[in-house]
Amino acid sequence: MRMIRPETIAVVLVFVTLTSAYKQFQERIPNGKSISDPCNSNKQWGGVGHTNSLGGGQRNVFGRRFAAEGFQWSSLLCNEDSDGDGRTNGAELGDPSCTWRADSGSLPQFNATSHPGFKDPVSKYAYNASDETTLNCAKVEAVMNCSAAVRGLDVQWKEIRMPANTSIPAQETTYRCYDVALPTDQKYHVSASQALLDNLNIVHHMILFSCSTPISSMNASAPYDCLMPRNCGTSSILAGWTFGRGDSVGCYPEDVPAAPALGKGTSAWAVLQVHWNNPLLLQGQTDSSGIRIYFTPHLRPNDMGTLFVGQRVISIPPEKESVTVTGSCRFSDCVSSLYNRKPIGIVTAQNHMHLLGRAGETVVYRSNDTRRQSPIVVARDHPFKYDDPVRHYVDPPLMVYPGDEIKVSCTYSSRGQQKVTRFGEGTQDEMCFGIVSYYPRSYERVSGLCADFGAIDYCNFVRLLSASSLLAMPRRPPACNPLQLLQSLATAALSPCFGTDSSVYCSSSCLNLLDEIFSSECMTCNSTSRTFIEDLFADNEIFLAFRQVRRNCQPENSNAGCTDLGEISTETTTSFRPTGRASQSVENVIEITVLAGIAVLHAFG
Structure with missing residues (x-):
């Protein structure tokens, strides 16, 4: 059985430390600050409830039970044997009578003798990849020793x-x-x-x-x-x-x-x-x-390369207990061609959402699993914690072959939210990605994005944004590259332009962003490219937001003699509305497109 070992280690260099939160939890269990490392009695296992000795990230079996008890040392938890080594948690932590209380100010009856989340001594319980309560001490030492x-x-x-x-x-x-x-x-x-x-x-x-x-x-x-x-x-x-x-x-x-x-x-x-x-x-x-x-x-x-798999279109209604979003990277012919039609090996995977995220999974389906009934899990976070990201290390690496599919599922709770939450790079926005470290890296790709754009997959997105068709537009100014402008518009994030109350905030970052977009030669008055772009984005939520910001922050830049983006109605839309125009397929893509930039901005947080 494949071992999925979640560790907050630096496979993509995510760092670990003794955080103030876990010090607080140490104080809620007997001898919580003096639990020996089962692999090395001269070291402490500071994060008692975690698979990583320094704390943070994936919880071990004891940590999950501790969380289920409301992070309290209860009589039930004390009398349980979480790791199944024949000794109760209380006996291992020096409170065999289960009389110690965190608020008592007194010391436990005895010193801790062993770890409640892992079978020890390790000399008795050999490492078993299918048993999370056993430790691979050789790997633990290798991870922690960076000398x-x-x-x-x-x-x-x-x-x-x-x-x-x-x-x-x-x-x-x-x-x-x-x-x-x-x-x-x-x-x-x-x-x-x-x-x-x-x-x-x-x-x-x-x-x-x-x-x-x-x-x-x-x-x-x-x-x-x-x-x-x-x-x-x-x-x-x-x-x-x-x-x-x-x-x-x-x-x-x-x-x-x-x-x-x-x-x-x-x-x-x-x-x-x-x-x-x-x-x-x-x-x-x-x-x-x-x-x-x-x-x-x-x-x-x-x-090593990095691949971002997930979904760009997110619309989470307010006051919902559970909303699930999915996205995939299908190693079809066009995707696998970017990897020379050879398999890639997944080394690590990390689920990524923002504050509303509650659970996440990244799985692989084999090409012959047509009913999608046998997922191979590479990263599962139930629950998901935005401020405690987990890098799941896949040992040995999982090979993904042409025809296979990497799928990401993100579950959110919007209880307490007053408005729809959409995709964006701001902390108050949301994302849904599985961030995968793989080898060998593809040098054919400018970005590492392989995600769905609503119902449109990556390959169709690439086909619809054909540079040749856009560059063939008549009356195109010589210096205008419509494809580049469309990509800039689609990936631009307006968060620097709005305050916490959603009012327009004309910061220097916002003004620089507007200058970059609207100084393009493609926006020259009366050029076909400008007309095309304005029509393309007529019902686009992002573009409407640009218009609002332009009108508020740069009203003096309105171009006489042609329709300026800042003069168009500032009405907002709550969702994408199809219009039936001939450019509809491209419009759908532009509404929901994003390149690696937006996806990677929060890759680690």
Whole structure:
């Protein structure tokens, strides 16, 4: 049976730490701060209720029972034998009589003798991949010991962080990018990384992208507002960090047959993207956070890539107990061709939603499972916790073949919400993705997105956005690339333009976004391209929002003599409404399209 071992480890460099929340839980069980690691009695297993010794992420069998008891040390929990090793939880934790109470201020009757979530001693209970209460001590030690990845032969390191005292705007959501050069003397693999944390009150997450375009494409001057790195070409994720994690070094287990690549033949520069979350609109905030990467010329067999599987169209009504959304990546002929029609190996998977997320699953269906009755689970989070993401490590890697399907299911609860929640990169919006690390990486793909757009799958989306048909439009200004503009409009996120009460907020980030969209040559008055685009987006919810913002923030930019986007009605729509025009198929796609940028923005948080 395949082992799915959930761990909050740095296979895509997600970091672990002793969070204040889990320290609080330690105090609610007897001897919670002094439970020995079953694999090494000289170490503590701080996250007693978790499969990861440092806490956070997937709960072990004891942790699930502790949660079911309302995170209280009850008599029922005390008398149970959660791990099935013949001793009650109370006996293992030093409270065999079940008399200890968290609010008593007294010490337990005895010291803890063993772990209530894993059978011990490990010398008696051999590791069994199908029994979650047994431990693979060799793997545990390998995960936690990053010394070789940091101080091994020929390992180098580089710090990539925002310049000192970089100003944070007084707005709720800001994405800021900073470009830096990478070594290009030879090819390297990332072996480990570490978060460099400054303003923890504001930093939400960080992603370090590698870029395939020449070094001349790099913006070396200063940080800039971004939804995605500019001029990056074929990008890949080198490292990442999200809030709730500390600054511990994260590394790859030695038996993972792949790692992110940088250097000669792959990428000459990188982009650090930082998401600042400032819901209180604090003034005068600064930040210089970043990431230190360790890399080695001693390469693993494969380069690692990242695939985003899920659903772009999300519409969650308010006050619903449960709403489920699904999306797939079908390894049909057109998708598998991007991977040279060869199988890929899934190394890790992480379910990703936002605040309304309650449960998530990422599964694989084989091509011969036509009734979809035998899912192979690679990531299951029941429950899902937005502030406690779990990276599920698949050991051994699960091979996905042409004809197979990766499917993601996301379940939400909108109790307490007053309006419809839709897809978006803001924390108050929602997403539905399974973020999959795989090998070998495809260098044929600009993005790692393979998701449904409503009822339209990825392949149909690609076909409908045919560059040749758009570029053939008559009276197209020479400098106009309609495909590029359509992609920009479809992927642009308007969150910098709205305050917490949904009123228009004309921040610098918002004005820069408007300038970028509406300065396009494609928007020249009386050009066919402008007419086409206005017609294409006539009923588009995103475009209507652009019109509202344009009218409020840049009324002086109305173009005399032609219909300006800021002068069109600001009515809003609550859902996409088909119109029956000839361009309907493309319109459907544009309404719901998104490239890897939006999907990856919250890949770790």
